[in-house]
Amino acid sequence: xxxxxxxxxxxxxxxxxxxxxxxxxxxxxxxxxxxxxxxxxxxxxxxxxxxxxxxxxxxxxxxxxxxxxxxxxxxxxxxxxxxxxxxxxxxxxxxxxxxxxxxxxxxxxxxxxxxxxxxxxxxxxxxxxxxxxxxxxxxxxxxxxxxxxxxxxxxxxxxxxxxxxxxxxxxxxxxxxxxxxxxxxxxxxxxxxxxxxxxxxxxxxxxxxxxxxxxxxxxxxxxxxxxxxxxxxxxxxxxxxxxxxxxxxxxxxxxxxxxxxxxxxxxxxxxxxxx
Numbered sequence: 001x002x003x004x005x006x007x008x009x010x011x012x013x014x015x016x017x018x019x020x021x022x023x024x025x026x027x028x029x030x031x032x033x034x035x036x037x038x039x040x041x042x043x044x045x046x047x048x049x050x051x052x053x054x055x056x057x058x059x060x061x062x063x064x065x066x067x068x069x070x071x072x073x074x075x076x077x078x079x080x081x082x083x084x085x086x087x088x089x090x091x092x093x094x095x096x097x098x099x100x101x102x103x104x105x106x107x108x109x110x111x112x113x114x115x116x117x118x119x120x121x122x123x124x125x126x127x128x129x130x131x132x133x134x135x136x137x138x139x140x141x142x143x144x145x146x147x148x149x150x151x152x153x154x155x156x157x158x159x160x161x162x163x164x165x166x167x168x169x170x171x172x173x174x175x176x177x178x179x180x181x182x183x184x185x186x187x188x189x190x191x192x193x194x195x196x197x198x199x200x201x202x203x204x205x206x207x208x209x210x211x212x213x214x215x216x217x218x219x220x221x222x223x224x225x226x227x228x229x230x231x232x233x234x235x236x237x238x239x240x241x242x243x244x245x246x247x248x249x250x251x252x253x254x255x256x257x258x259x260x261x262x263x264x265x266x267x268x269x270x271x272x273x274x275x
Contacts, residue, residue, distance in 0.1 A: 003111060006149045010089065010101050013108040015072040021200060022057070022064035024193030031184050032065045036158045047136050047179065049121065049161045052186035055228030057197075058162035061186065062117045071156065072114035074105035078124045080170075084131035088151075089144040101147045106159070110135070110142070113156030121161035121180075122169040129176045135159070136179035166226075191218045194229045201233050202240065209239050212256050212273060219271040227264065227271075235263045 001012045022029055028050075035046040050058040059075070066073040076087070085091075088107055094100040109116035121129075135142050140153040161180055163169065172180070189197065195214040198205065213232045220227040239259035243250055253275035260268055 005111075005151060008101055008147050008149050010103045010107070010111070010147070010149075012103050012111065013074060013105045015108075015114060016063075016075045016105075018063050018073075020060045020063055022061055023196045023200060024189045025057075025061075025186065028061060028184055028186055029065055029068075031182065032061065032160065033068065035182055035184075036065075036069070036160075044138055044140070045158050046181060047159045047161070048182050048184050049163050049180040050184050050186055051163045051165055053188075053226050053228060054164045054166060055230030056186045056188060057229065058186050059117060059119055062115075062160045062162060065160075066115040066117070066158075069115065069158075071158070072109065072112060073117065074109040074114050075117045075119055076105045077119045078121050078128075080123050080125065082124045082128050084128050085144075085146050087128055087131055088142055089147040089149075091146050101144075107142065107144075107151055109159075110151060110153040110157050113154035115158045115160070118159065118161040120164055120169075122163040122172060125170065126173045126176075129173060133175060133179065136176070188217075188221045189229065191215075194218075194232065197229050198232055198236055202236050205236050205240055206243070208252065209236050209243075209256065212275065213239075215273040216260065216268075216271055219273065220268070223271065225268075225271065227268065231264060235259050238263055 002009050003012060032048060035048040038045055050062060052058055063073055087104055090102045092100045092102055106116040106118065131142065135153060141150055143150045191214050194217050195210060198210045198213060202210065213236045217227060217229065217232050239255045242255050242259060256275050257272060260272055
């Protein structure tokens with residue numbers, strides 16, 4: 001799709017479609033939807049940030065919340081190399097000296113009134129965040145120097161940033177920190193919630209394997225280890241594949257121990273339940 005803004009043709013991105021369902025932690029879902037709510041014509045939606053350890057489901061929560069609002073979803077993966085033009089509009093040479101201006105997923109969401117998920121936002125540099133400052137306050141616009149246009153956000157546009165709580169990320173500049181509110185913390189799910197997530201992602205998984213992995217995660221969480229349900233999905237998936245490759249002849253203890261060892265390493269074995 002192509003739209004024209006201030007005489008400049010912008011080629012829009014396609015929305016993302018993910019087959020996910022949010023399981024458990026309904027309070028986090030309630031807070032996110034409340035932050036996006038507009039309660040008065042003079043009110044504005046907030047731009048919250050979801051914070052938690054890698055793999056706890058921050059992006060899943062953001063996508064599932066957007067699905068509940070029945071709006072298009074656009075995901076932009078942030079990295080340390082993300083530039084302002086990657087966030088806004090990128091000029092692309094198209095045949096000879098002609099330039100084609102390609103809108104980012106975030107700008108496309110602004111134009112179409114969708115929801116933008118800025119994934120792992122605290123991996124970006126301050127220079128990139130600075131280009132979004134006017135979007136995150138009551139101005140609600142961005143300026144693309146590359147295309148020479150100012151782009152205003154549709155009233156239905158919403159934004160959420162997910163941020164990993166680990167040492168590989170940057171601290172946010174204070175002027176951005178104050179704009180990305182509220183801060184919604186995503187913690188490890190309870191055992192039964194993690195088991196439900198495992199079953200949702202691996203509907204073909206053997207119950208014995210899934211329960212074993214849920215027990216492992218529960219013990220790891222109790223020891224404040226950073227293993228997440230994403231790790232659990234990989235353990236259960238590999239154990240299932242090992243079992244299938246052995247045509248059901250492999251010992252259960254061998255399957256789960258080998259999968260745990262090869263997925264997370266020897267240090268994870270200390271939390272392995274008795275098989």
